[in-house]
Structure formats: structure tokens, C-alpha cells
Amino acid sequence: MIQQSVRLPLSQLLCSLPQNPKSIPSESTRPRVEFHQRVTNSVTKSTKQKMASQDEQQQQQDPRIPKISSAIRVIPNFPKPGIMFQDITTLLLDTKAFSDTIDLFVERYKGQNISVVAGIEARGFIFGPPIALAIGAKFVPMRKPNKLPGEVISEEYSLEYGKDKMEMHVGAVQAGERALIIDDLVATGGTLSAAIRLLERVGVHIVECACVIELSGLKGRERLGDTPLFVLVNSA
Amino acid sequence: MFAGDQNGLQGDPRLKAISEAIRVVPHFPKPGIMFQDITTLLLDHKAFKDTVDIFVDRYRDMGISVVAGVEARGFMFGPSIALAIGAKFVPLRKPRKLPGIGLLPRCTDGEVISESYVLEYGKDCLEMHVGAVQPGERALVIDDLVATGGTLSAAIRLLERAGAHVVECACVVGLREVKGQHGLNGKPLYILVEPRQQINCSAPSVNGVETCRHDDLILGASFGSPLNPTSKSD
Numbered sequence: 001m002i003q004q005s006v007r008l009p010l011s012q013l014l015c016s017l018p019q020n021p022k023s024i025p026s027e028s029t030r031p032r033v034e035f036h037q038r039v040t041n042s043v044t045k046s047t048k049q050k051m052a053s054q055d056e057q058q059q060q061q062d063p064r065i066p067k068i069s070s071a072i073r074v075i076p077n078f079p080k081p082g083i084m085f086q087d088i089t090t091l092l093l094d095t096k097a098f099s100d101t102i103d104l105f106v107e108r109y110k111g112q113n114i115s116v117v118a119g120i121e122a123r124g125f126i127f128g129p130p131i132a133l134a135i136g137a138k139f140v141p142m143r144k145p146n147k148l149p150g151e152v153i154s155e156e157y158s159l160e161y162g163k164d165k166m167e168m169h170v171g172a173v174q175a176g177e178r179a180l181i182i183d184d185l186v187a188t189g190g191t192l193s194a195a196i197r198l199l200e201r202v203g204v205h206i207v208e209c210a211c212v213i214e215l216s217g218l219k220g221r222e223r224l225g226d227t228p229l230f231v232l233v234n235s236a
Numbered sequence: 237m238f239a240g241d242q243n244g245l246q247g248d249p250r251l252k253a254i255s256e257a258i259r260v261v262p263h264f265p266k267p268g269i270m271f272q273d274i275t276t277l278l279l280d281h282k283a284f285k286d287t288v289d290i291f292v293d294r295y296r297d298m299g300i301s302v303v304a305g306v307e308a309r310g311f312m313f314g315p316s317i318a319l320a321i322g323a324k325f326v327p328l329r330k331p332r333k334l335p336g337i338g339l340l341p342r343c344t345d346g347e348v349i350s351e352s353y354v355l356e357y358g359k360d361c362l363e364m365h366v367g368a369v370q371p372g373e374r375a376l377v378i379d380d381l382v383a384t385g386g387t388l389s390a391a392i393r394l395l396e397r398a399g400a401h402v403v404e405c406a407c408v409v410g411l412r413e414v415k416g417q418h419g420l421n422g423k424p425l426y427i428l429v430e431p432r433q434q435i436n437c438s439a440p441s442v443n444g445v446e447t448c449r450h451d452d453l454i455l456g457a458s459f460g461s462p463l464n465p466t467s468k469s470d
Binding site: 123147148 | 259261264265271273275278279280281284285288307308309311312313315316318319322323324325326327329332333334335336365368470
């Protein structure tokens with residue numbers, strides 16, 4: 001399948017075209033000011049400046065992003081009718097695109113004094129460790145209930161129907177550490193906000209949440225409160 | 237085969253540090269099991285990096301194009317190895333996690349194949365996207381720990397059904413002899429460290445997490461004995 005970049009007017013940038021939901025416009029996708037606002041809140045001034053200038057570079061549509069986006073397979077009606085599932089397993093089969101994905105995160109977070117990368121089960125376990133290793137941080141898995149063997153702290157969160165629980169090992173992180181939270185995709189933001197709460201309860205400062213894909217129509221970004229969110233690919 | 241048996245890695249201090257960074261948790265997931273908890277290894281950046289480096293050094297020149305990681309702890313080690321050796325990463329997942337195909341009429345790549353395997357009590361099942369792997373590709377299977385070999389055997393069968401050639405299975409922790417009937421279909425197995433049988437109370441805590449537990453010292457609870465086999469959970 002040949003992916004062609006498409007120029008879209010600003011009003012259509014965050015809408016997906018029904019027949020080609022992964023098309024990424026060749027122009028930058030967001031007004032410059034949004035990124036700066038999102039980054040300012042939780043970081044020191046020099047960090048802010050560094051990340052802001054990286055965002056400016058991102059505005060020029062990093063050339064690696066279109067290939068990353070087109071490596072993601074969209075599967076309709078999974079896990080249930082009406083859901084367009086963003087399947088990152090095809091990204092993992094593309095050695096260059098997967099490597100570029102990790103590089104984009106590493107470039108952003110290296111030198112930011114981040115000592116913890118928390119990855120959300122299970123696809124966060126795929127992206128988190130390579131980033132942690134490259135930036136000199138430890139990796140902390142945030143898991144479904146009853147998987148972690150030691151003493152845990154838990155945080156409940158809501159699903160569309162019902163609730164789930166996320167757990168982290170006691171002692172994995174220390175108060176005052178700076179953390180990054182990783183998952184493959186942000187939808188409603190429920191899972192990410194549970195991870196934020198878990199880490200903040202033990203005094204960790206979350207520098208940013210990072211995902212490969214954002215389903216911006218579900219407004220997960222708003223659910224994260226003051227915590228910034230950085231994504232590589234936007235889908236409706 | 238153990239990493240420390242080989243000429244290059246005999247007495248390698250990295251292996252000792254890796255072993256000591258792994259926490260032993262007694263009675264998990266059930267009484268009598270001495271669980272080898274690799275999450276403390278992941279908190280030790282140097283030991284974690286060394287773990288990946290040892291695997292990468294072994295596999296980088298073996299013409300391996302696929303690293304298959306078993307959900308979920310295989311996901312923590314596999315991708316870093318895959319990235320470093322230029323291979324693709326293929327997740328082997330629990331049932332119904334991988335989106336199946338039926339929905340893409342012209343695309344067969346999404347088809348999921350399943351392989352069931354026997355647990356101590358009952359059965360479980362591992363799945364893979366059939367199009368993730370091409371016939372003839374050389375594959376490595378990664379998991380954190382091997383106990384009976386049931387999970388790894390299912391992984392090997394999945395890859396072989398898709399036409400791949402499994403070069404080796406690699407685990408951070410495992411017994412010198414894989415007990416149980418499964419074997420590994422004759423495939424070689426490469427292990428970094430043995431499980432610790434005793435709670436090692438002289439081990440330092442790793443980032444504040446104790447690597448030993450002082451309560452419930454079970455004298456006589458052994459790892460891998462017929463009555464208390466190592467339990468493989470995900």
C-alpha cells in the first residue's frame with residue numbers, strides 16, 4: 001500500500017479521512033503555541049527551553065514520522081465494532097521505523113535528569129526499556145493486578161464498563177525522582193492518569209507522558225491535568 | 237548452556253551482579269515457590285544494560301532477523317536486543333490480545349495462529365501474527381525465565397509453523413536442566429544465571445528494594461524439586 005502525504009487545511013488536520021485514517025499531512029499539524037503551553041508547566045526553565053526548541057523542530061514534521069505513522073496498521077472493529085485499532089506490532093517489524101521511534105523519544109528525554117521510565121503493561125513494556133537503557137534510567141513496569149510478586153501499591157481506574165487496577169512495586173521509585181510514563185497509545189487517558197496518580201502518591205515528579213499514538217478525538221490529554229503529553233503520531 | 241560456562245564469560249563479574257540484582261520472593265504465586273523477580277534487575281541500570289549486552293554480543297553475528305518475546309516479561313528484554321542486532325521484534329501474546337484478521341479481506345498478514353501448552357494445572361495458549369515472520373527467517377526466542385520449558389516449546393512451535401528456523405531460546409534465569417517432559421524440541425537454550433534457591437540475605441538492597449526477605453525463611457523449600465516446581469507465570 002502506497003502512503004501519500006496529503007496537504008490538508010488546518011481545520012481538517014485532526015480529523016481522519018475515513019478511507020485513509022493514517023494519513024499524515026506534510027505540513028506541521030498543530031499551531032506552534034499549543035506545544036509551548038503544554039510544555040511549560042512542570043519543568044525547569046532551561047529544560048523548558050530545550051524541550052521548546054525541540055518542539056519547534058518537531059513542528060517541521062520530523063522526517064522520520066511519516067514512515068513511523070505508515071508502519072502502524074489500523075484494524076477496524078477490533079476489539080469490538082466501531083473501534084479502529086492502532087496495531088503497533090507492524091511498527092516493530094520495521095527495524096528502521098522502530099529504531100526511529102525510540103530515537104525520537106531518547107533525543108527528547110536524554111539529559112533531562114529522568115531517573116525512572118514507567119511503562120504500562122503490556123505494550124509500554126516494548127517501548128519503555130529501550131528508552132530507559134538509552135537515557136540511563138531504571139525501568140518500572142506498571143502492571144495489571146496480581147502479576148507483581150512483591151509488596152505493591154495499587155490505583156483503581158475506570159473503564160468504559162467497570163473498573164481496573166494498576167500496580168507498582170513498593171520501593172521501585174523514591175520520592176523526588178523524575179519520571180517519564182510510556183505507553184503505546186493514549187485514548188481516554190484513563191490508564192495514563194492512573195499511572196500518574198500512582199507515582200505522585202509516592203512523591204515522584206512526572207516530567208511527561210509519552211506515547212507513540214494519540215487518539216486526539218478522545219481528549220485524553222485533558223485528563224492528564226498538569227502533566228504534559230508528547231506523542232509522535234496523531235490519529236482521530 | 238550457561239553463559240558462565242563459556243570461555244569468554246567465565247567469572248565475568250557482570251553475571252554475578254545480574255544474579256544478585258534479581259530478587260527472590262518466597263511463596264509467589266503460591267506456597268513453596270521461590271519466585272525469581274527480575275523487576276529489581278530492571279531498577280539497576282548497569283545490570284540491566286549488561287544483561288542486554290551479553291545477549292547482543294552473542295547474537296549479533298548469527299544472522300538473526302526475528303526476536304520473538306513471550307508476553308509479558310519477554311517484552312522487557314526482547315526489543316532492546318532486537319534493536320541492537322537489527323532484527324524485528326515479534327510479540328508472542330496471550331489469547332485475544334493480537335488483533336486477528338477476519339476483518340481485512342485482502343490482507344493475510346494479520347492472521348493469528350495459536351499454540352496451546354500445558355501448565356502445572358490446566359492449559360494456556362500463546363498467539364502470533366502469522367505474517368510477522370517469513371519462511372526461512374532465523375529467530376531467537378526470549379523470555380525472562382525458563383522453568384519446565386512448556387512456554388518456550390509453544391513459542392518454538394508457533395515460529396516453526398510460520399516457517400521460521402529457531403536458532404536458540406534465551407532466558408535470563410533458568411535451571412541447568414530443564415525439567416519436565418517438554419524439553420525444547422532439541423533447540424539450544426542459553427541462560428545467564430541460575431535461580432537462587434536461598435534467600436540471599438547478604439545481598440544489598442537495590443534502590444531501596446530489599447533483595448531478600450527476612451520473614452518466612454523456608455528451610456527446605458527448594459526450587460525445581462518435583463514437589464515444588466518452579467512456576468512460570470507471565
